[in-house]
Amino acid sequence: MHSVLFIVIRRLGLGVLTLFAVSVMIFLSVNMLPGDFAEAILGQGATPEAIAAIREDLGLNKPAVTRYFDWLFGVLTGDFGTSFAQANFSAFAGEATGKGGIGSVAAQLEPRFMNTLFLAMVSALISVPLSLTLGILAALFRNSAYDRAVNIGTLSSISSPEFFLAYVLILFLAVLTPIFPSLSNIYADMSMADRLERTMLPALTLTLVVTAHMMRMTRAAIINLLASPYIEMARLKGISPFRVIVVHALPNALAPIINVIALNLAYLVTGVVVVEVVFVYPGIGQLFVDSVKIRDIPVVQACCLIFAAAYILLNLMADVLSIISNPRLRHPK
Amino acid sequence: MADTNPLVRIRGLKIEGRSDEDWIQIVNGVDLDLNSGEVLGLIGESGAGKSTVGLAAMGFTRDGCRISAGTVEFDGIDLIAADAATRRALLGRRIAYVAQSAAASFNPAHRIIDQHTEAPVQHKVFSMSNSQADAMELYERLRLPNPTEIGFRYPHQVSGGQLQRAMTAMAMSCRPDLIIFDEPTTALDVTTQIEVLAAIRDIVEQFNTAAIYITHDLAVVAQMADRIKVLLKGDEVEEAPTRTMLADPQEDYTKTLWAVRSFQRTQKPPAPSSDVPVISIRNVTAAYGSVPVLHDISFDIHAGRTVAVVGESGSGKSTAARCITGLLPPLEGQIEFEGAPLPRDYRKRSKDQLRQAQMIYQMADTALNPRKRIFEIIGRPVEFYLGLRGAEKRRRVEQLMEQIEMDPGQYIDRLPSELSGGQKQRIGIARALAAEPRFIICDEVTSALDQLVAEGILKLLANLQDSLDLSYMFITHDLATVRAIADSVVVMKEGRVVEAGPKDEMFTPPHHPYTDLLLSSVPEMDPDWLTGLLEARGVDNIGDSASARMS
Numbered sequence: 001m002h003s004v005l006f007i008v009i010r011r012l013g014l015g016v017l018t019l020f021a022v023s024v025m026i027f028l029s030v031n032m033l034p035g036d037f038a039e040a041i042l043g044q045g046a047t048p049e050a051i052a053a054i055r056e057d058l059g060l061n062k063p064a065v066t067r068y069f070d071w072l073f074g075v076l077t078g079d080f081g082t083s084f085a086q087a088n089f090s091a092f093a094g095e096a097t098g099k100g101g102i103g104s105v106a107a108q109l110e111p112r113f114m115n116t117l118f119l120a121m122v123s124a125l126i127s128v129p130l131s132l133t134l135g136i137l138a139a140l141f142r143n144s145a146y147d148r149a150v151n152i153g154t155l156s157s158i159s160s161p162e163f164f165l166a167y168v169l170i171l172f173l174a175v176l177t178p179i180f181p182s183l184s185n186i187y188a189d190m191s192m193a194d195r196l197e198r199t200m201l202p203a204l205t206l207t208l209v210v211t212a213h214m215m216r217m218t219r220a221a222i223i224n225l226l227a228s229p230y231i232e233m234a235r236l237k238g239i240s241p242f243r244v245i246v247v248h249a250l251p252n253a254l255a256p257i258i259n260v261i262a263l264n265l266a267y268l269v270t271g272v273v274v275v276e277v278v279f280v281y282p283g284i285g286q287l288f289v290d291s292v293k294i295r296d297i298p299v300v301q302a303c304c305l306i307f308a309a310a311y312i313l314l315n316l317m318a319d320v321l322s323i324i325s326n327p328r329l330r331h332p333k
Numbered sequence: 334m335a336d337t338n339p340l341v342r343i344r345g346l347k348i349e350g351r352s353d354e355d356w357i358q359i360v361n362g363v364d365l366d367l368n369s370g371e372v373l374g375l376i377g378e379s380g381a382g383k384s385t386v387g388l389a390a391m392g393f394t395r396d397g398c399r400i401s402a403g404t405v406e407f408d409g410i411d412l413i414a415a416d417a418a419t420r421r422a423l424l425g426r427r428i429a430y431v432a433q434s435a436a437a438s439f440n441p442a443h444r445i446i447d448q449h450t451e452a453p454v455q456h457k458v459f460s461m462s463n464s465q466a467d468a469m470e471l472y473e474r475l476r477l478p479n480p481t482e483i484g485f486r487y488p489h490q491v492s493g494g495q496l497q498r499a500m501t502a503m504a505m506s507c508r509p510d511l512i513i514f515d516e517p518t519t520a521l522d523v524t525t526q527i528e529v530l531a532a533i534r535d536i537v538e539q540f541n542t543a544a545i546y547i548t549h550d551l552a553v554v555a556q557m558a559d560r561i562k563v564l565l566k567g568d569e570v571e572e573a574p575t576r577t578m579l580a581d582p583q584e585d586y587t588k589t590l591w592a593v594r595s596f597q598r599t600q601k602p603p604a605p606s607s608d609v610p611v612i613s614i615r616n617v618t619a620a621y622g623s624v625p626v627l628h629d630i631s632f633d634i635h636a637g638r639t640v641a642v643v644g645e646s647g648s649g650k651s652t653a654a655r656c657i658t659g660l661l662p663p664l665e666g667q668i669e670f671e672g673a674p675l676p677r678d679y680r681k682r683s684k685d686q687l688r689q690a691q692m693i694y695q696m697a698d699t700a701l702n703p704r705k706r707i708f709e710i711i712g713r714p715v716e717f718y719l720g721l722r723g724a725e726k727r728r729r730v731e732q733l734m735e736q737i738e739m740d741p742g743q744y745i746d747r748l749p750s751e752l753s754g755g756q757k758q759r760i761g762i763a764r765a766l767a768a769e770p771r772f773i774i775c776d777e778v779t780s781a782l783d784q785l786v787a788e789g790i791l792k793l794l795a796n797l798q799d800s801l802d803l804s805y806m807f808i809t810h811d812l813a814t815v816r817a818i819a820d821s822v823v824v825m826k827e828g829r830v831v832e833a834g835p836k837d838e839m840f841t842p843p844h845h846p847y848t849d850l851l852l853s854s855v856p857e858m859d860p861d862w863l864t865g866l867l868e869a870r871g872v873d874n875i876g877d878s879a880s881a882r883m884s
Contacts (some may be wrong), residue, residue: 227396229437236393237452238424251442327442327487 004329008320015316022308023075027068030300036060037084037295058084071301080105080305081298085291105302109284111188113306116276116283120268122199123206128261131211135218135257140245142223154212166205166278173201184279202279206272210264217260221253228252255322262318269314270307338409340510340543341367341390346403348385348394348567360385360567362403369510370541374558374575376548376590378783379754381564383547387513390545391428392420408510425452429504431533433516435496439488445496446484449503458507471502474539475532476872493646494525494877498532505536512537514546518553522645522810523854528876530556530856531867549783551590552856555579556863563587575860589785591858596788598795600836601820604635609672611636611772611804612657612690617666619656626652627828629666634772637798639805641819641836643812643851645880649828650808654774657806658690670772688718691765695777697757701749707734707760708745714767733763737793755786762793772804779814791818812855816840824848826880850879 038054039046055061059070074081083105134154138147157165174182184198222245225231234248273285284303291299323329348360360382367373367390375383388394392405392412405412407428412420424430429452432438440448450464459467465484472480475498488496497517504512514533518526534557537544546557554561554575561578563570563586571584582588604610610633619627627649634640642650655661657668659679667674670689676682694700701710711730715721721729731741737759749757758778765773775794779787795818797803809815815822815836822839824832824847832845839848853866854875867875 229432229434230440232395233430233432233438234440234451236391236424236430237455238421238426239451239455240421243455248440248442252440328489331487331490333490 003332004323007323007329011316011319015312018312019305019309022312023072023305024068026301026304026308027064027071030297030304031064033292033295037297040295041085071298075302075305078106080109080302083108083291083299084296085294085299105298108299109287109302109306112282112284112287115186115281116269116272116285118195119199119202119206119272119276119281119283120265122196122203123210123268124265126203127207127210127264128214130207131214132218132257134211135215136222136245136250138215138219139222139226139249140241142219147219150215154215157208158212162205162209162274163278165208166202166275169201169205169208170278173204182279184281186282199281202272202275202281205275205278206268210267214257214260214264218253218257221256222249225249225252251325254325258321258325259315259318262314266311266314269310339366340369340371340408341365341545342404342406343386343390344404346386346389346405347401348382348389349399349401350385351397351399356399356401358401358567359398360389363564363567363569365390365562367511367543367545369543371560372537372544372546372558374546374548374554374561375564376551376554376561377564377570378549378785380566382567383549383564384515386564387515387545387547388430390511391424391430391513393424422456425509426456426458426507427510429507429509429512431497431500431504431512431514431517434520435500436488436493436520438500439496441488444485444487445491445499445503449484449499449506452503453506456507464506468502468506471505471536472499474536475499475502476528476878477502492525492877494521494528497521497525497529501529501533501536505540505542508540509542511543511545514544514548514557516548519548519550523812523856524645524850524876524880526553526876527854527856527863527866528878530863531872531875533557534863550856552858552862555858555860556856563590579858579860596791596817598818601638603821603835604638608635610634610669611671612806613669613672614653614657615666615669617653617656617663617668619652619661619663621652621661625828627656627663630825630828630830631666632823632830632833634804634806636771636804637802638820639798639807639818640821640823641807641809641815642823642825643809643815644825645810647827648825650825651776652828653825654692654776654806654808657774658692684718688768689770690772690774691768691770692774692776693758693761693765693778696781697754697761698749698781700761701757701764703749706746706748707752710749710760711763711767714764718768729767733767736766736797737763739763753786754782755789758782758786758790759793762790762797766797766801770803772806774806774808776808777810780809780811787814788817794818812852824851847880850875 036055037058038051038060042050042054059067071081081104134150138150141147170182173179180200181198182201184202186195186198190198226249231244231248234244239248272283273289275281276283276285284306287299288303291303343363343365346360346363346365347358349356350359363382363386365373365386375387377383385394385398389400389405390407392407392415394400400413407423410419410423412423439445446465446468449468450459450461453459453464454461468484469481472483477483477495477498483491483495483499491499501517517533518529521529530553536542546554548554558575560572560574562572563584565586570586571578571582573583578587579591582591612634614630614632616629616631617627618625618629630649630653632640642653644650652661656663659668659675659677659682662677667677669675670686675686679687708727708730711733712726715726715729715733719729730745734741734745739756739759744752744756749760752760761778779790782790791814794805798805807814807819819836821835822833823830824839824845826847832839832848840852842849844852853870856862859865870879
């Protein structure tokens with residue numbers, strides 16, 4: 001077990017290092033965006049003096065290196081900074097800004113991020129078991145009519161634009177047969193059942209988007225192993241085809257499947273802007289797009305950091321799980 | 334023999350294999366009868382269709398093969414006409430299979446005993462706990478170490494020879510009437526092979542199981558089979574009881590098989606001690622990471638001589654070769670070429686130093702780039718080392734092809750996949766010769782080839798040595814090859830040289846006990862050889878256990 005532990009710790013260390021590198025890249029690229037908050041908020045009638053005053057106020061005049069380290073140390077202590085857009089209002093209201101206050105990025109992000117996680121979780125709970133089942137069955141009945149139908153179905157759904165899938169679902173499940181509401185505006189004080197009902201349509205849309213990839217990888221990873229001598233051995237022992245696939249092939253096909261699942265879960269957290277817009281779902285994606293529009297740099301940076309962390313964390317988990325799925329590492333000689 | 338109701342009865346079996354879009358017949362109408370409790374040996378070269386016939390006796394064909402005609406009856410049940418469920422009910426329960434490579438045929442994700450009990454539990458022959466208890470008894474009977482505990486390990490935690498015996502135990506798990514043994518010892522070292530052979534024979538006799546024993550090794554089949562059937566390119570050549578077949582083969586092809594092992598070069602006189610050896614390995618110690626593999630080994634290879642390096646897998650033979658070529662820089666000691674030390678790392682060697690030591694590999698299949706034509710494969714070192722281009726290069730490639738006795742006009746523009754195994758190995762030789770080296774390392778070059786083809790390769794290497802004054806280091810675990818081609822022998826065990834000397838001395842006693850074990854483990858044609866050896870040495874003094882006792 002020591003070797004596994006060692007590998008896991010090393011991967012964790014690498015993950016932290018990657019996150020640090022990503023934070024530098026985020027900071028640099030956000031700062032390279034044309035225009036700044038001061039110009040964006042004051043609009044056409046901005047006088048140079050007004051712009052300079054706002055810049056001074058927000059600390060935009062400090063050198064980039066100083067700003068980066070200010071930001072980094074803030075993040076390390078849980079303070080993602082103050083939202084520029086909120087800062088103005090809070091300044092007028094005379095309230096404290098910064099960590100935990102009304103204008104703080106953290107306070108603004110938290111409910112949005114929780115909503116996004118909720119949507120991702122619901123989508124994952126539907127799509128992961130679904131695509132594993134479809135993939136295993138497709139491997140079992142490979143080259144049959146079922147196999148082709150599943151392949152065509154999932155490929156067409158992944159090839160269609162997300163908003164199109166969303167509107168098709170709205171048409172059939174909200175308009176023609178009103179099962180689910182077409183608007184997914186959820187609130188903090190909603191009951192779980194209401195939340196689930198309202199989240200169902202965006203979750204189904206996302207399921208259609210991510211299923212093809214996972215299902216095809218499951219199918220391919222299993223079929224890849226079917227020529228192995230140990231699969232032939234299992235067949236020659238008179239084991240049923242279903243058991244051959246599930247007991248003998250699947251455990252050895254887990255590593256690539258886990259990796260693809262992780263990639264798709266990361267997509268569910270970070271890539272759902274369009275779906276959120278269509279269903280008016282108050283997630284982090286919408287906030288991100290709005291903040292880019294008005295150059296609210298602290299929010300943009302925080303969103304980017306969260307997205308990067310989600311990718312790194314999920315891939316890290318996939319790495320660790322595929323290491324654990326390897327009996328050679330779990331049971332050294 | 335002429336039992337009215339044989340256990341297996343195959344008539345007019347024809348099998349086709351798919352090649353691109355066409356179906357090509359690979360078994361052309363074979364008949365086969367097997368009575369209960371009888372062992373039939375099925376022999377032939379690779380491509381003879383022996384494994385295909387063996388699997389067909391289970392009613393099974395691999396992907397890309399189909400049974401096109403004939404009947405296969407097992408105990409009166411027509412396996413070809415039967416539906417999949419009927420066949421599955423027989424497989425594992427009444428017909429079992431032992432594959433060539435246990436390491437590949439055990440599922441790496443499950444413990445050995447779970448795979449052992451799967452068939453009995455699924456077929457409802459034994460309960461899980463009964464089957465586990467039975468597995469331990471079988472392991473004990475097959476002389477596996479720690480029989481009560483070994484099953485609870487994963488396949489990668491157990492050695493190859495032990496795994497092969499565990500697979501034989503697994504085949505026995507439902508007490509079948511028939512077991513198909515498909516080259517069960519081909520992948521093993523001689524010392525390990527003998528243990529597995531003894532175990533298989535013992536257990537087949539004990540439970541009076543019928544068996545089809547597939548192999549290309551005549552000496553092995555002589556120990557195991559009551560009757561032998563010889564196949565050639567999908568046709569039956571002849572069939573007879575083992576002793577009759579050995580004493581009096583009828584067909585010409587069978588006679589050539591029996592005669593294969595006759596090629597033997599006389600040993601050249603040892604080089605005068607004043608001669609500077611071509612390659613000299615001096616006190617080399619090497620390791621992979623922190624795992625030590627070689628411990629202070631030294632030996633010399635003289636001009637025009639062949640040194641055979643023998644030992645089991647893991648003894649450090651191939652590592653020694655990697656040290657000589659500089660692929661694995663030794664930790665201590667040095668390699669000298671004609672008296673001058675070579676840099677340890679190949680990256681620090683000059684082109685001329687690299688040119689002098691070439692390699693020929695075991696698997697010609699993987700050693701040749703499948704997308705390059707023969708002209709490019711041989712032409713690359715010609716251009717790289719000798720700087721020849723254009724017409725000169727082509728002439729040199731043609732010359733090399735003539736040296737390996739392949740017609741340039743016919744083969745020069747082919748891809749490796751369009752050649753037979755023996756031809757591919759010849760291309761491997763030509764590629765090594767293209768650098769015009771003084772010294773060639775031959776790493777198990779004949780072990781993937783059939784005996785007839787292998788003999789052709791050995792003769793070619795011998796002729797090339799005489800005409801070009803080459804020195805060979807011949808890595809092998811096959812003592813018949815050593816006898817055929819070596820001038821001197823180095824015996825390695827666990828990274829050390831245990832004995833070294835001229836070939837003739839090595840094959841005459843007294844030996845180091847390990848050399849003795851190696852020599853005595855090589856199967857002989859005599860059908861009583863294994864019985865005699867077991868009596869002489871004792872069942873516990875063979876194979877791994879005897880080898881372990883020495884260290």
